[in-house]
Amino acid sequence: MAAMEWFTAPDYWISRLVFQRALAAVYLVAFLGAALQFRALLGERGMLPVPRFVARVPFRRAPSVFHWHYSDRFFALWAWTGVAVSAALLAGLDSLLPLWGGMLLWLLPWLLYLSVMNVGQTWYSFGWESLLLEVGFLAVFLGNDEVAPPVVVLFLLRWLLFRVEFGAGLIKMRGDACWRKLTCLDHHHETQPMPGPLSRFFHHLPKPLHRVEAAANHVTQLAVPFLLFTPQPIATAAAALMVVTQLWLVLSGNFAWLNWLTVVLALSAVDYGGTAPADVPATAPLWYEAVVLAVAALLLALSYRPVRNMLSRRQVMNRSFDPLHLVNTYGAFGSVSRVRYEVVVEGTADDVPREDGDWREYEFKGKPGDVRRRPRQYAPYHLRLDWLMWFAALSPGYAGAWFGALVERLLEGDRDTLRLLRHSPFPPDAPPRHVRARLFRYRFTTRRERRETGAYWERTYVREFLPPTRLTGSS
Structure with missing residues (x-):
């Protein structure tokens, strides 16, 4: 120099x-x-x-x-x-x-x-x-x-x-x-x-x-x-x-x-x-x-x-x-996942949660959800909840400290929490009676599947992540 x-x-x-x-x-x-x-x-x-x-x-x-x-x-x-x-x-x-x-x-x-x-x-x-x-x-x-x-x-x-x-x-x-x-x-x-x-x-x-x-x-x-x-x-x-x-x-x-x-x-x-x-x-x-x-x-x-x-x-x-x-x-991706899993959060207004009930899906801003929605560009902005949802899908242990609180806020219709989401199927003044979470496997559609279905993702149900939950004391 x-x-x-x-x-x-x-x-x-x-x-x-x-x-x-x-x-x-x-x-x-x-x-x-x-x-x-x-x-x-x-x-x-x-x-x-x-x-x-x-x-x-x-x-x-x-x-x-x-x-x-x-x-x-x-x-x-x-x-x-x-x-x-x-x-x-x-x-x-x-x-x-x-x-x-x-x-x-x-x-x-x-x-x-x-x-x-x-x-x-x-x-x-x-x-x-x-x-x-x-x-x-x-x-x-x-x-x-x-x-x-x-x-x-x-x-x-x-x-x-x-x-x-x-x-x-x-x-x-x-x-x-x-x-x-x-x-x-x-x-x-x-x-x-x-x-x-x-x-x-x-x-x-x-x-x-x-x-x-x-x-x-x-x-x-x-x-x-x-x-x-x-x-x-x-x-x-x-x-x-x-x-x-x-x-x-x-x-x-x-x-x-x-x-x-x-x-x-x-x-x-x-x-x-x-x-x-x-x-x-x-x-x-x-x-x-x-x-x-x-x-x-x-x-x-x-x-x-x-x-x-x-x-x-x-x-x-x-x-x-x-x-x-x-x-x-520093460092990143010392290991790489071979399969993509996503936690899908849903709510229902039904008094009794049934498997075939009217479950409606919450949409996050950045993480995959609706299979027909194209992924968006958000970086350098950091969607912190969306990132933690990815870790939760890897292992429930990553979600232990905060996921229950997230579900509770959804059941309460908390406006600040709903602002972190792209779409809530329930308005703040009429929150769901029950919320559940299910784990899905996601994969990108092939070019042929994309032309035929219009979907960017194909997803398959894996297992229950959180059973239907309601607020304590609610009737």
Whole structure:
């Protein structure tokens, strides 16, 4: 990296600008999802209420402002503040402030989201939550228009991107044998958590192309990351290849903001050919250098645990090693399901629930339900309930903490819960008398079946997931 002095890299002026604005957009989506979904998931009458969580989990294990005070109105204010701050960063407000002010402005969404995630429980147990916090913490120290981006922070961003990709590649090779045989993608496009509009197309690609997909994935995750630490333009080419791979994943499914955040990280490694304006000082303030170097030393020391995890034969995915989520380990799909199961939730107004009664199906926004409905694109927006329903279909154990509460809210006609759904067959003022859940096997229809039936899915009943249930004390 060329530089005015050893500490800064003026050639990456545009790289920082692109990275910061893109990260602000991801923050915006994350806070918007929190603001719109929290009441039913985490609110005072939510499925996993925050007050109940903070009563049993100490602050030191899950630092959050909500340990000191919680109300639904306060959480809403907190989340919408995150939306506003993210929008301000997206508009470039940090560049209009002094260096210390810009750093504080970037610190604010990190603190806001940390408080949300640390009380989010199962709803916030995904790897991209920690990834957003880790990336967001590094963004605090990238500086603004008063100084060229620090070399050490740019290195840490590449180090994080390396761990994201290389860790994901290792977990695949150590996990399911189908990754080593290059056959996982014969199933993955169909069985992934939330298929997108093109997932059925990808699933029906010829099997030799699935082998090419899997092999390309291994190259991108196990070999290309090392090129991030080579001179330009090789590092830019490596980052560009990662961007292309992530956009392929965006087209083939819905993975919230995981792919987009990985793209944001890769963009920070691209050399766009610009340089810092002539009026930018050649040296950074001494206090800034001291802070950045101290933080870098801390993060490199904390990297010991994720590196040890990557090298271990017992590698785990998506693990945070400290309550601030400063340095984490990542990975996805160490195993791939061969069969897709879906939990279908139904209600009836009948006083006596009969197998052949008038059962009406609840429709979710993202997860498959109606076989004639084409999958939608929602990423980078995260439909948390829909994702957890996929895990519930894998095993009832994943649903133990919240599924009963979901059924109870449906029986009550809870408006906040119904807003999480695409369609409820019962209005809030006339909820069902009984709710049940059944497990179905889903598969994509063939091209011929699609032409004949108009359906995107074919489903087969497997077993009862939850017997007909009603509210306690109802007659």
